[in-house]
Amino acid sequence: MSKIILTRRRLLQAGVAGGVVLAAPMHFIRGAYAAGYLNEPKGSTVKFGFNVPQTGPYAAEGKDELLAQQLAVEHLNGEGDGGMINTFSSKHLKGNGVLGKKVEFVTGDTQTKSDAARAAARSMIEKDGVVMINGGSSSGVAVAVQGLCQEAGIIFMAGLTHSNDTTGKDKKANGFRHFFDAYMSGAALGPVLAKAYGKDRRFYMLTSDYTWGWTQAASMQKFLEAEGWQLVKDVRTPVGAGDFSSYITPVAGSGADVLILNHYGGDMINSLSQSVQFGLRDKMANGKNFEIVVPLYSELMAEGAGDNIKGVYGSMNWNWQLDNPATKAFVKSFGTKYGHPPSNSAQTCYAQVLLYADAVERAGTFNPCGVVAALEDNTGSLEGIDSPANKGFLFEGLGNGKTLYRAADHQCFKDVLVMKGKEKPTSKYDNLEIVQTTPVAKVWYEPDNDMFKGGDLGICNSGA
Amino acid sequence: MDTIILQILNGLDKGSAYALIALGLTLIFGTLGVVNFAHGALFMIGAFCAVTMQKLLNLSFVQIDPTRKDFLGNPLKVQVPYVDSWFGHDIGAVLISWSVPLAILLAIPVMLAIGIAMERGLIKHFYKRPHADQILVTFGLAIVLQEIVKYFFGANPIQTAAPGVFSGSIDFGVLIGFAPNAITYPYWRMIYFLFSVAILGGVFAFLRFTTFGMVVRAGMNDRETVGLLGINIDRRFTIMFGIAATVAGMAGVMYAPILSPSFHMGMDFLVLSFVVVVVGGMGSLPGAVLAGFILGILQSFASMNQIKALIPGIDQVVIYLVAIIILLTRPRGLLGRSGVMED
Numbered sequence: 001m002s003k004i005i006l007t008r009r010r011l012l013q014a015g016v017a018g019g020v021v022l023a024a025p026m027h028f029i030r031g032a033y034a035a036g037y038l039n040e041p042k043g044s045t046v047k048f049g050f051n052v053p054q055t056g057p058y059a060a061e062g063k064d065e066l067l068a069q070q071l072a073v074e075h076l077n078g079e080g081d082g083g084m085i086n087t088f089s090s091k092h093l094k095g096n097g098v099l100g101k102k103v104e105f106v107t108g109d110t111q112t113k114s115d116a117a118r119a120a121a122r123s124m125i126e127k128d129g130v131v132m133i134n135g136g137s138s139s140g141v142a143v144a145v146q147g148l149c150q151e152a153g154i155i156f157m158a159g160l161t162h163s164n165d166t167t168g169k170d171k172k173a174n175g176f177r178h179f180f181d182a183y184m185s186g187a188a189l190g191p192v193l194a195k196a197y198g199k200d201r202r203f204y205m206l207t208s209d210y211t212w213g214w215t216q217a218a219s220m221q222k223f224l225e226a227e228g229w230q231l232v233k234d235v236r237t238p239v240g241a242g243d244f245s246s247y248i249t250p251v252a253g254s255g256a257d258v259l260i261l262n263h264y265g266g267d268m269i270n271s272l273s274q275s276v277q278f279g280l281r282d283k284m285a286n287g288k289n290f291e292i293v294v295p296l297y298s299e300l301m302a303e304g305a306g307d308n309i310k311g312v313y314g315s316m317n318w319n320w321q322l323d324n325p326a327t328k329a330f331v332k333s334f335g336t337k338y339g340h341p342p343s344n345s346a347q348t349c350y351a352q353v354l355l356y357a358d359a360v361e362r363a364g365t366f367n368p369c370g371v372v373a374a375l376e377d378n379t380g381s382l383e384g385i386d387s388p389a390n391k392g393f394l395f396e397g398l399g400n401g402k403t404l405y406r407a408a409d410h411q412c413f414k415d416v417l418v419m420k421g422k423e424k425p426t427s428k429y430d431n432l433e434i435v436q437t438t439p440v441a442k443v444w445y446e447p448d449n450d451m452f453k454g455g456d457l458g459i460c461n462s463g464a
Numbered sequence: 465m466d467t468i469i470l471q472i473l474n475g476l477d478k479g480s481a482y483a484l485i486a487l488g489l490t491l492i493f494g495t496l497g498v499v500n501f502a503h504g505a506l507f508m509i510g511a512f513c514a515v516t517m518q519k520l521l522n523l524s525f526v527q528i529d530p531t532r533k534d535f536l537g538n539p540l541k542v543q544v545p546y547v548d549s550w551f552g553h554d555i556g557a558v559l560i561s562w563s564v565p566l567a568i569l570l571a572i573p574v575m576l577a578i579g580i581a582m583e584r585g586l587i588k589h590f591y592k593r594p595h596a597d598q599i600l601v602t603f604g605l606a607i608v609l610q611e612i613v614k615y616f617f618g619a620n621p622i623q624t625a626a627p628g629v630f631s632g633s634i635d636f637g638v639l640i641g642f643a644p645n646a647i648t649y650p651y652w653r654m655i656y657f658l659f660s661v662a663i664l665g666g667v668f669a670f671l672r673f674t675t676f677g678m679v680v681r682a683g684m685n686d687r688e689t690v691g692l693l694g695i696n697i698d699r700r701f702t703i704m705f706g707i708a709a710t711v712a713g714m715a716g717v718m719y720a721p722i723l724s725p726s727f728h729m730g731m732d733f734l735v736l737s738f739v740v741v742v743v744g745g746m747g748s749l750p751g752a753v754l755a756g757f758i759l760g761i762l763q764s765f766a767s768m769n770q771i772k773a774l775i776p777g778i779d780q781v782v783i784y785l786v787a788i789i790i791l792l793t794r795p796r797g798l799l800g801r802s803g804v805m806e807d
Contacts (some may be wrong), residue, residue, distance in 0.1 A: 040657075059619035184661045208658040235769060238780060242723050242732055243478065245653070245777070246767035252648065266621045269724055273623065277650040279633030284645070304724070320535065335536045429535055 006139075008064040031373060037367040038153040038463025039129045046366065048073065048353065049130035051121050051145060052159065054109040058137045058265055060163040060300050061345055065135045065159055067338055068346035068436050070276040075333075080335045083333035087326035087397035089355060092361035099360060101107035110136055114144035121145050126150050131366045132157060132356055135349050138210040139163030146175035153463020157352035160345040162296055164215035166453035167411035173460040174368055176375060176410045178355065180443075182216040183313040183451055185295045188416040188438035190223030192368050193313060195264040197258065199228040199290055204256035206247055206271060208263050209236040218451060219294055224260075232256040237263070237271075257285040259292045268294060269304040276308045297342040299417050302431045309431065310420030311429045316417045318347045318399050319434055327399045341429050355405070359393075372460040376407040384441050402440070408447040409457065416443050465543060465638060468644045471764040477653040477722070479496070479760025480660035481507075484715035485733055486740040486752035488708035494684045494747045495701045498587055498598050505606040506709050509578065510571055510716025512613055516626050517567035520558045521547055551767045564721055568712035571713045579709025583702050606730065612800025614727040621724035626652040652721050659718050663711060664753055670707075671749075680704055684747075739787045745800025755798055759783050 010226030041047070047322045050069045053062035075083045078095030085093050097103050106128045117136065124130045132155040134141050136222065141163035149156035158166060158177040162185070167177050184390045194201075198326070203224055217234050225231065231255050237247050245433040248411025251259055259280060275281070275292055283290040294301075299315035318332045322342035330350065334342040335416040342350070356371065363370035382404045392407040403414040418436040485507055492500045524543035532540035550558035559566070586605065590598045595783060625631065630651040637647030671677035683690045683697040690697045716725075723729060740759055744751030766782035790797065 004705075055614075055619060086540070233769060235772075240732075242729065245477070246471065246474045246720075246764045248768055249474055250467060253467055266724070266726060269621055269623065273723070273724065276635070277626075277652065278633070279648050279650065282632065283648075300620070304620060304623055306625065332536060341535045426532065427534065427540065 001120050004165070006228030015096075018190075023358065027170055028039075030147075034163070036462070036464060037078055037369070039125065039131050039270050039364060040132060041101055041129075044101055045104050046098055047128055047130045048103060048105045049108060049121065049124035049128065049133045050105055050135050050349075051110055051117060051124065051133050052135040052349075053137050053141075054107070055111055056110045059267070061137045061160065061298065061343070062110070062135075064300075064343045064346045065137065065349040068334065068342055068350040069105065069134060069353055071334060071337060072124070072350045073103045073439040074104055076353070076357050078229075080337070081333050084330050084354060084398050087329050087398045088358070089395045090358045090362070093354065098113045098357045099364070099366070102106050103357070104362055106130060106233065108133075110141050110145075110274070112141060114136050114140050117141040117145050118148050120149050125149075125154055130154065131368075132371075134160065134356070135159035137345060139166055140210055141145075142166050142177075143170045143211065145173050146170065150174045150458070150461055153368060153461040155356060155371050157356050159349050159352070160298075161212075161401050162216070163212040164219065164451050165211050168215075169411045169453045169455035170407050171346050171411075171457055173372060173410075173457045175459070176355075176405065177344075178352050178405075178412045180315075180414070180416055181411065182219040182316045184416050184443040186223040187443040187445075188418050188436075189220070189293070189313065190227050190296060191442075192291060192418045192436055193224065193258075193439075194227035194229070196313070198288070198390070201229045202232050202234045202256045202286065202287070203229055203258040203260055204251050204254055205234040205262055206244065206251075207234055207236050207259040208239055208267060210239060212264065213262050215451065217260075220260055220262065222451075229258070237267075239267060244274050245278070247271075248275050248280070250295075251275075252278070252283065252285075255286070257288050257290055259290070261292065261294050263294070264296060265301065266304075268301050272305050272312070273308050281311075281464075282314070297432060298345065299341075299429070299432070302421065304312050312421045313435070314419050314421075314432075315343050316419050316432075317342045318421065319417055319432065320347075320433075321434060322399065323415075324399065324401065324438075326397045334387060347399055351400075354398065355395075368462045369460040374433065375405050375410070378407050380404060382413060382440060385444050385447060387444070389447050390444075406447075409452070409455075413440050413444060415440050467768065468519050469637075469640075469647055470729040471768055472761055473647075473653070473760025473763035476657050476757065476762060479757035479759075480657050481715055481719055481733065481739055481756075482740045483524070483753045483756030484660050484663060484707045485737040486666065486744065486756050487710055487749060488749060489737055489741050490744070490752040491704055491711075493706040493741070495680060496583070496587070496591065498590065499602070500587070500708075501599050501602040501734065502582070502606040502609065503602075503708075503712055504730030504732075504737065505609040505729070506518035506575065506578070506712040507719075507729030507733055508613065508725070508727065509609065510575060510713030511624075511729060512716075513574055513615060513713060514564045514717045514720035514727050515617060516569040517570050518560070518563040518624055521545065521563050521566075525549075526694050543695075545559045561625075564624060565718065565721075567717045568714060571717045572710055575710040575713030578720050579706035580702055580711075581738070582709070583705040587705070603633065604608045604747055606734070610727045610730065617725075617727065619727065621726040623724050624720040630655060633635040643682050656718050656722065663714060667707070667711065676700065687715075697787060711716050735792070736783060739783055743787050743790050743797055745797030747801065748797065748799040750801030751797055759786065762786060781785075785787045 020320050022389045076078045108124050110117035124308040134157040136159040142158045146156045146176040156175040200333050207213040253368045261271050280290050285343045294314040297316050302309050358372035359371045363374040381390045389408045393405040396402045400414040416438045420435045422433045480804045489503050524545045527544050528539050528544045530539045534540045547559050600725045633650045634650040740755045744755030767779040
């Protein structure tokens with residue numbers, strides 16, 4: 001055992017080293033105390049961070065989100081025609097920025113990978129000093145970035161994320177989701193499918209093997225079995241499998257007469273096209289026409305799958321063909337500027353920017369805890385739903401009709417669209433039709449529902 | 465029984481692609497002694513030849529149709545393909561529908577040119593360098609090619625349909641005495657298998673029955689002696705590189721309707737094709753083809769639900785397991801000769 005000998009020099013060295021170690025966090029803590037919260041905007045501008053996939057398989061989806069976010073910033077700053085600010089039921093946005101500060105933004109590339117998305121978010125928080133992060137196009141990414149924002153102490157406004165876990169077991173106080181979830185898709189699709197295809201059906205599922213796929217499959221199973229359908233088999237497929245033929249061929253002889261594809265993006269384009277190539281849709285099984293269902297649609301997937309989506313049912317958060325003033329204003333504003341109708345991920349990202357800005361105005365501060373309180377605003381509730389959890393921030397005029405940001409889990413509740421691939425499209429944007437708008441009461445669930453329990457919002461973190 | 469036949473069919477079309485890529489890899493390795501990691505990228509470029517052909521045939525001009533409205537309520541702009549206005553709508557539609565087979569006409573010169581340019585411009589400088597250097601430079605080249613394709617075509621997979629007449633499935637079961645609809649299989653995958661058998665046969669016949677092929681085979685065995693006989697073996701090997709690239713490219717063109725082309729599809733096939741080459745035996749052409757089909761079929765069987773119920777996850781690892789077993793029991797691969805890569 002060696003003796004510890006303290007010389008003057010040693011002592012000095014240790015003292016200096018210890019001082020550095022102690023001072024490092026003090027530097028940040030001091031800054032935080034003075035500011036009250038992380039990244040408080042000084043000066044006349046405030047910075048938002050838009051974290052979307054700019055490369056990788058969902059790059060096209062990310063690009064549309066970014067276009068919508070840019071448009072939202074323009075409208076907040078009073079440029080352009082104002083878009084949905086004019087139709088938004090909360091009238092606190094005046095087109096003079098947010099709290100009088102001009103909005104600027106920086107962007108990050110999630111690459112649809114959790115680690116890349118976290119690195120991009122961290123860089124925007126630490127280097128660019130953003131007050132919030134908005135966007136994204138994968139539940140894996142959303143859960144990862146939401147966790148990071150909670151730890152860092154800024155607000156996360158999720159983009160396209162459809163897993164039940166985002167506002168279920170992985171929910172966080174600083175995170176908010178406007179997009180709908182797998183449970184709502186199942187609840188909306190179940191009755192429509194039973195009506196279209198009958199109660200006596202046997203279904204087979206191919207499921208992407210990650211958080212979104214699992215919750216999507218569980219939700220579809222719950223609601224289809226409730227309609228009397230029988231599950232033949234749920235087969236997990238690796239993400240990015242490319243050729244699904246060896247998963248598709250057993251379907252024909254399995255005794256199933258419906259195939260549910262819990263796939264998204266490129267996987268969905270490939271698995272649907274290949275299922276059609278294998279003649280599944282021309283088949284008869286159990287004396288009925290064989291059918292294919294894609295629970296989560298997006299405009300880009302519809303475009304990618306081409307003719308193969310004709311007559312195929314799915315669900316969406318929003319669609320540009322909806323007939324309401326807000327949708328019309330948004331489509332006009334977006335379409336005039338960019339030359340194509342906005343996708344449903346574009347709408348959700350645009351709405352999230354406005355919802356955040358409005359909450360800041362109502363709170364009178366960018367402090368995340370103030371924003372959380374404003375978005376939780378327990379005064380609103382949806383009509384016709386008798387539940388103690390039916391309270392939060394109620395708004396309309398962002399395209400989805402009356403919508404509740406539920407305080408209990410920071411999930412938006414609104415009507416859900418059941419879609420179908422159009423048989424006779426008149427243009428390349430006209431590939432889906434709205435079959436039914438399922439009222440919010442039909443897709444409502446309690447926060448402690450089996451598929452969502454286990455998580456805890458915790459308390460808001462302002463980074464102080 | 466019918467599921468087993470179906471999985472064999474599945475394995476055959478997957479195996480066809482593996483065999484074609486592995487054949488090209490082996491040709492390059494056998495003639496030039498280079499391990500070409502850019503071979504998957506050549507397959508991918510082939511698939512994008514099909515995409516390019518589809519885009520070329522779909523080139524359109526805009527016609528304003530005042531009777532219809534677009535999503536903003538302005539008069540609808542209709543895209544009219546040039547081929548429609550040149551040849552009339554009926555012939556134009558047929559041409560567009562046949563863009564994948566037509567793309568072979570585009571792919572042959574393009575792939576030959578890319579192959580020869582690659583060999584002359586880059587790879588010939590690496591003949592004397594260690595295999596590790598060759599692997600690094602060709603792998604780097606593959607990434608560069610991928611990024612170029614991504615720049616021009618974007619990151620999303622692009623749907624490339626087979627000709628309309630081949631879009632359905634054939635009732636294969638009836639042909640071999642099963643009940644109707646027991647075994648149906650897409651026409652295009654059948655065609656892909658037949659196509660690859662034809663290409664494989666063509667390459668083997670070329671090497672076997674032509675003087676050029678005889679010289680190449682002689683050069684593969686003893687390059688120095690062939691050179692001493694006054695034959696310019698280097699030029700012939702360059703051409704073989706071009707042919708190998710063309711084989712990979714045509715495999716890619718015809719695969720486009722099966723798997724929507726995306727910029728990274730080459731990498732997925734590259735790794736598997738290398739396993740195929742190693743299992744078949746480095747430098748053995750029949751070995752590469754045999755191993756391609758065997759591994760394709762094994763992979764299909766491993767994805768069967770009954771097998772996955774016994775060993776979960778087997779579909780992801782079966783190829784590598786088989787590779788390990790074969791390399792342990794037959795270190796030179798199935799049909800490998802001694803002396804290859806052992807100096």
